[in-house]
Amino acid sequence: MTQEGLAEAAELHATFVSNLERGYRVPSLPTVLRVAAGLGVSVSNLVDGVEA
Template sequence: MAKDNLAQFGRCLHNARIQKGLSQERLAEAANLDRTYISLLERGKRNPSLLCLISLCRALNISLSELFNTMSINSGLFWFLCGNEVYTDSFFRKIVLKVLPDKHFTIP
């Protein structure tokens, strides 16, 4: 299950990078990360820390919610980032549509 989530996140990151017209090298430089790490993230081979996610979002000039907006809530593990807390779907599955616009999510 976790590998599926990492792969899905990788696709989100890849799509965001392509939309911004950035190469992996340019994104890595802007986020102060290694290009090979960007590649591993995009292929779902690494689990990024919150600080890494923030660096990527700043480099892409997007919010965390914009980066995650294509992730499906039915992936089995939905992450909701709030401050320094990371919550799983066991809590948010019940209320996420009341908090976030439903156009961003697929409900099982």
């Protein structure tokens, strides 16, 4: 999936998705929920292995 495709599916701006991917932004919980839904995965799968 492209950043543009995810942005559309998650109803986010493509630049914001790019910044998330590169670690320039820290998503809020609602954004995490939107990204997971846009990717068609659960939040637990999305964040599996992520540590503070």
